[in-house]
Amino acid sequence: MGAIDQEALARPRQEKWISVVAYGIAVIVVGILPAFLSSYIQGVITRFLIFALFSVGYNVVFGYLGLPSLGHAAYFGAGGYVIAVLKMHYDIDLFWVGAPLGILMATFIAAMFGILALRVSGIYFLLVTFALGQLLYSVAWNVKWLNTPGMQGIAGLSLPSFGTGGWTLDPISFYYLVLVITVICIYLIRKIANSPFGHALIGIREGEGRMRTLGYNTWLYKYFAFVISVIFSGVAGVLFGYYNYVISPTHLGVGTSFLPMCMCIIGGTGTLLGPVIGAALIIFVELFASIMTPERWPLTLGGLFVLTIMFAREGVGVYLAKLWNKMSHPYGSIKS
């Protein structure tokens, strides 16, 4: 049996050095290059990483489970608000306090909302998650305690401290912190996606009734998947709070919920790294749009969306992966 396994998993040799080169380039681009760029660009790349993490986590529900959530910003924003409230009311910017509490808050809210949202599926799931997200939005909008006097939202946040007296984080160190956390999280999601649990999620997407007859408690799988997905939204939200210095109700609302959905669709829901490509495209196109024609950003995003649907239906990430396969198999032999 071992022999068959080998055969099934065998890959052509020439792919190896191409992979090494590709990973090398990736390490240089995200690992070394940012240190030499302007702090503005560093900020943009940090933002990209945060949204890449948000999207890859979101894709557990959207892509793997096939449930269109339009409320993940609620948990993303909840993470950010915990950071903000700690800073504003308690003057705490300690990472070891803020991060766990932010993630816990997101998880706790998801544990409750998930029970409500998972009573339905398809378009109704979209509507319920949307409504629950807007609920938090209006809470954040109306509760005085959650707003800096004179504005909507909480301003005056800072990069986290680590309790190491004297030394404070500068933007490039924060960038590396985000990079490490994002890589670890995506690695964990990859682990989960390849596990029996992850495969069961795909099975549930393809036929929930069948999965039940096979012995899967499908509700429990969906609930776990939802909560797991949201834990990563919480992580992203915490990082975003530190990064953005300001948290406002928008970060809980539908506009922000729409972003990971777009990133997944544009990058490709069927793959682990598709959403990363989607996040890169959207964040960097947004950057250029903001330089050239900031008021036309929605139009630009729409155009990007249409182009993707027309020319790379399965997502740009999948499109690139196919191209990649073609490049690394010179004789055109594509294997799954």
Add this chain to the structure above:
Amino acid sequence: MEALRVEDLSINFGGVKAVNNVSFSVEVGKRLAIIGPNGAGKTTLFNLINGQLSPTAGRILFFDQDVTDLPTHRRAHLGQARAFQLISLLQNLTVLENTLLTLHGTKPHRFKMFRQIRDFKEVFGQAVDELKKVGLWEKRDELVQNLSYGEQRRLEIYLGLCMQPKLLLLDEPSAGSTKEECTDIIGIIKNLESDITVLIVDHDMDMVFGLAERIIVLHYGEIIADGTPEEVQTDQRVREIYMGVEECIDYASDR
């Protein structure tokens, strides 16, 4: 010992009594056929036994355990497997993926999150064996939707058997299959271990009379005959109901 016992089982769909006061029991290892015209309630009865539907009245006992209120997945763990009238395989996944999901479904490690599915070598090896048995190993990387209808039927039945069930529910396994494929399916069921109880719904009389030791006839949700194939063939009411398809019964008695 009784594998299955159904007591006064009924279900209403907004006034339609799809299954009405049905009671019967099956001994372990028996092959029972359930026949009846379209709309008689056969599929609905399977849905009640397997837990897709909850009855409005009555009880279902599976190996003396009351399973009336258990969800489908729990019944799978107790040993029920089912092949559906409309094939329920995951069409957009490959043959191998379908097989792995089936094998993992009743294993305690199905919730494992941090171990690759490929690393469960034992299950993978079992999948390889099963696929070779069905003759679909060569097509392991094909999407199920690219298999022929007959191949899909065979795969679904084999996957049901992979679950090592105590009770196998087959809903019209001959539907859409060629004569050879039907013969094939009959062969599979005949060769099953004798402790597997099989309930089979079918219109194909080769299938029914070739396999069943006992036949239940459903009509408008009620049992109108229950007995050996010979008894059912000669039953007057059954003959009346099957007027249009009487040749089926005659054909069977000719053999």
